Amino acid sequence: MYEIKPDNEEFAKVLKQEWTHGILKYKMNERRHQLKIYSALNGAVNDPKIRLFTLLCSRQIGKSSTTLLVATEQCLLKSGFIVLLLTATTKNMKDICELVYDKLIEDAPQTCKPTFNKSDGKYTFPNGSKIFMAGLDNNSAKDLRGKNADLIIVDEAGFVDKLQASVMSILMPQVRDRRGTILLTSTPSDTPAHDFKEIALECEKKGNYLKMTIYEDTYKNADDIEEIIEEHGGVDSTDFRREYLCEWATDAKSIIIPEFKETMIQEWERNGNYNYYHKYTAMDLGKKDFTAMLYGYYDWHAAKFILQEETQVNGDWTSTDIANAIKGVEDRIWVDIKGNKLPVYRRICDIGGMSLLPDLQTFHNINFIETKKEELYVMVNELREFVKAGRLVVSPKCKNTIGCLKYGLWDKKAKGFGRTKAYGHCDHLAALIYLIRNLSSQVMPEGIDKSLNIIDPTKMAWPHTWEDGYKTDAQKFAESFSTEVRPEIVPEHSW
Ligand SMILES: Nc1ncnc2c1ncn2[C@@H]1O[C@H](COP(=O)(O)OP(=O)(O)OP(=O)(O)O)[C@@H](O)[C@H]1O
Numbered sequence: 001m002y003e004i005k006p007d008n009e010e011f012a013k014v015l016k017q018e019w020t021h022g023i024l025k026y027k028m029n030e031r032r033h034q035l036k037i038y039s040a041l042n043g044a045v046n047d048p049k050i051r052l053f054t055l056l057c058s059r060q061i062g063k064s065s066t067t068l069l070v071a072t073e074q075c076l077l078k079s080g081f082i083v084l085l086l087t088a089t090t091k092n093m094k095d096i097c098e099l100v101y102d103k104l105i106e107d108a109p110q111t112c113k114p115t116f117n118k119s120d121g122k123y124t125f126p127n128g129s130k131i132f133m134a135g136l137d138n139n140s141a142k143d144l145r146g147k148n149a150d151l152i153i154v155d156e157a158g159f160v161d162k163l164q165a166s167v168m169s170i171l172m173p174q175v176r177d178r179r180g181t182i183l184l185t186s187t188p189s190d191t192p193a194h195d196f197k198e199i200a201l202e203c204e205k206k207g208n209y210l211k212m213t214i215y216e217d218t219y220k221n222a223d224d225i226e227e228i229i230e231e232h233g234g235v236d237s238t239d240f241r242r243e244y245l246c247e248w249a250t251d252a253k254s255i256i257i258p259e260f261k262e263t264m265i266q267e268w269e270r271n272g273n274y275n276y277y278h279k280y281t282a283m284d285l286g287k288k289d290f291t292a293m294l295y296g297y298y299d300w301h302a303a304k305f306i307l308q309e310e311t312q313v314n315g316d317w318t319s320t321d322i323a324n325a326i327k328g329v330e331d332r333i334w335v336d337i338k339g340n341k342l343p344v345y346r347r348i349c350d351i352g353g354m355s356l357l358p359d360l361q362t363f364h365n366i367n368f369i370e371t372k373k374e375e376l377y378v379m380v381n382e383l384r385e386f387v388k389a390g391r392l393v394v395s396p397k398c399k400n401t402i403g404c405l406k407y408g409l410w411d412k413k414a415k416g417f418g419r420t421k422a423y424g425h426c427d428h429l430a431a432l433i434y435l436i437r438n439l440s441s442q443v444m445p446e447g448i449d450k451s452l453n454i455i456d457p458t459k460m461a462w463p464h465t466w467e468d469g470y471k472t473d474a475q476k477f478a479e480s481f482s483t484e485v486r487p488e489i490v491p492e493h494s495w
């Protein structure tokens with residue numbers, strides 16, 4: 001048992017023996033499920049051919065404790081053994097020291113007990129073995145160079161910034177030299193865009209992987225599990241499924257635009273009517289999040305909206321920053337062959353509030369209209385229909401918009417967009433939603449060649465009519481989130 005205190009001499013003797021022999025299994029007596037984690041990790045650490053192992057487990061199951069327990073056994077057994085424990089932040093590192101590791105070594109006899117040096121986050125064992133602990137925030141990944149270790153643990157690897165690019169690429173050669181092991185322990189990242197997913201899937205493919213869900217946690221009874229489910233918004237909530245069932249949050253239910261396909265990302269070839277097609281700019285304003293701006297045109301003949309470019313400003317912007325970003329793109333991409341500016345047909349944004357729109361108009365000659373809004377899921381549904389019908393083409397340059405389309409997730413109550421480090425509050429997706437709902441696909445642009453084959457959007461692959469399409473999707477949406485179906489809300493315009 002973990003909590004064992006040497007309260008009599010006989011017992012203290014047994015404990016001392018266990019520590020001296022580096023056998024700390026007794027600590028898992030009350031949480032038998034941890035033995036499975038312990039065996040898997042020990043197997044990886046003692047197999048000279050395994051360089052990388054991923055432990056994907058439910059919250060609070062004992063990932064950090066069991067990993068440290070295995071590391072401590074190695075330190076006790078092998079003099080001069082070096083362990084590096086890395087966490088996403090320094091705060092996480094301190095929590096692990098104080099709330100997990102200090103508790104774990106509490107009952108160690110003095111002859112085996114490591115001493116902690118606060119200034120360098122190092123635990124030193126009497127036999128010279130060491131456990132270094134470090135947080136990976138503030139660009140500290142570069143400090144990892146030259147730190148050779150026999151065992152490297154990346155705790156909550158799914159939440160470490162630039163895991164592959166800045167951490168694994170440095171760590172791998174270091175353990176390779178010493179035939180050491182890297183253990184990645186985590187719950188799945190909150191965005192499937194995180195590179196932990198690929199690394200974990202690769203480990204799974206090789207068999208260097210263990211996944212354990214809350215249902216295998218013997219320390220929790222049915223009532224505990226029920227309570228956790230309720231707290232997280234139900235057994236089907238994205239949070240519960242990710243944090244306790246260890247599912248990658250890529251299921252269609254939590255993805256905002258599941259209809260988006262890789263094939264929609266392409267450089268669309270301009271045709272001779274480019275000058276006449278309606279050009280659109282859309283903006284989603286944000287102070288805390290990005291202010292995202294999108295630029296594109298409606299190809300009347302193909303019945304597709306072509307998203308050409310995106311820009312974003314964040315932080316403390318002024319109307320001049322916004323104006324410069326917009327002009328910088330519009331004046332570059334919307335010009336004819338002689339360099340003459342082509343007119344912008346419509347600029348759309350979400351709120352007219354603040355003084356931004358009048359400022360843009362008065363000082364920069366940039367006019368926006370304010371979009372009408374509906375409930376978010378209705379507006380999302382419009383974009384989903386549009387995408388599903390194959391009417392959206394996105395240039396590969398629009399990295400943020402593509403990220404939002406591919407990986408944007410609903411928040412835990414499915415009421416708003418989830419936030420991620422990479423894609424903010426899906427601000428580019430919001431801008432796209434405003435743009436598409438304000439497209440004028442019914443008004444034929446002046447000057448276009450009417451003799452060319454014009455695709456009728458009403459004949460496109462997906463039943464486009466709001467009657468059919470909307471109801472079907474709303475139904476699906478309602479089913480996935482147990483929300484009310486509201487077929488009576490029909491968007492004001494049809495395609
Ligand atoms: N075998 C054990 N005996 C006693 N306490 C334990 C044991 N294993 C874990 N604990 C305690 O349970 C709590 C959760 O353990 P730990 O932090 O290792 O889990 P985790 O899976 O890393 O959690 P998180 O998902 O929050 O990172 C900690 O307070 C830890 O000290």
Ligand SMILES: [Mg+2]
Pocket residue numbers: 063064065155
């Ligand atoms: Mg942990």
